[in-house]
Amino acid sequence: MQKIKIFKIYDDHHPLLRKTLKPVSLPVSKEIKETLFQMVEYLKASQDEKFHESHPSIRPGVGLSANQIGIDKRFFAIYFKDGEEEIKFALVNPRIIKNSLRKCALSSGEGCLSVKQDHKGLVYRYSKITLRGYDCFLEQEIDIEAEGYLSIVLQHELDHLNGKIYYDHIDKMDPNHQIPNSYLI
Ligand SMILES: [Zn+2]
Numbered sequence: 001m002q003k004i005k006i007f008k009i010y011d012d013h014h015p016l017l018r019k020t021l022k023p024v025s026l027p028v029s030k031e032i033k034e035t036l037f038q039m040v041e042y043l044k045a046s047q048d049e050k051f052h053e054s055h056p057s058i059r060p061g062v063g064l065s066a067n068q069i070g071i072d073k074r075f076f077a078i079y080f081k082d083g084e085e086e087i088k089f090a091l092v093n094p095r096i097i098k099n100s101l102r103k104c105a106l107s108s109g110e111g112c113l114s115v116k117q118d119h120k121g122l123v124y125r126y127s128k129i130t131l132r133g134y135d136c137f138l139e140q141e142i143d144i145e146a147e148g149y150l151s152i153v154l155q156h157e158l159d160h161l162n163g164k165i166y167y168d169h170i171d172k173m174d175p176n177h178q179i180p181n182s183y184l185i
Contacts, residue, residue, distance in 0.1 A: 004038075004041055004042055004051070006055070007038075007069045008070070009069065010069065017068070017163065017165065020161070020162050020163050021072050022073055023073075024074055026092075026134070028092050028134060032073065032092065032136075035069075035071070035075075036077050037136070039069070039077035039090070040088050042064065043062060043063070043079035043080075046058050046059065047060045047080070059113055062078060062153055063079075064076060064113065065157050068114050074094070075091060075092045075094075075161075076091055076158075076160065076161065078153055078157065089144070090135060091133040091134065092133060092134040093133055093134060094131050094132065094157075094161070095132055095158075096131055096132075096155075097143070098130035099129045100128035102128070103181065103182040104124070104182060105124045105152075105182065105184055106123070106152060107122075110156060112165065115167070120175055121167070121171065121175025121176060122170065122171075123156075123166050123167075125152045126151060126155065127148065127182075128147045129144075129145075129146050129155065130143050130146075131154050132144075148185055149185060
């Protein structure tokens with residue numbers, strides 16, 4: 001395994017986690033591309049059992065946004081495995097161009113590398129989105145048509161770029177209430 005860059009993860013008390021981040025100017029710099037690739041490798045390693053044994057303080061994650069590592073720029077990385085398939089993105093200036101009316105939520109709730117204490121409750125997100133952004137792996141602007149889990153993960157990360165954190169969406173009075181036209185996964 002190549003050497004993994006161990007990022008210092010900013011927590012939700014840091015003002016950068018509450019800021020609307022600045023757009024990345026194009027073309028994307030070599031520095032940002034390199035950072036995004038390192039972020040993907042970090043996420044991949046964080047899910048690896050052996051890596052986890054030798055780095056017990058690093059929590060497993062599937063997404064990481066620029067402000068979580070102290071950068072005020074609109075980009076984030078995603079990595080997880082869907083069966084044998086690797087789902088990975090290194091996205092710059094992402095935005096939703098289409099969304100369903102239907103919503104979905106993870107039945108177990110969401111978590112975040114920047115949030116130490118779990119906040120229980122349902123976080124409803126569009127069940128289907130089309131997200132447009134520049135992908136540094138493919139080196140072009142792409143449209144991602146996402147549904148279910150991937151749609152949730154992309155919206156969680158996009159929220160970070162707008163200074164939002166998953167627990168902002170939890171209904172404090174009734175954290176597990178089911179809303180109309182929605183489903184749980
Ligand atoms: Zn997060």
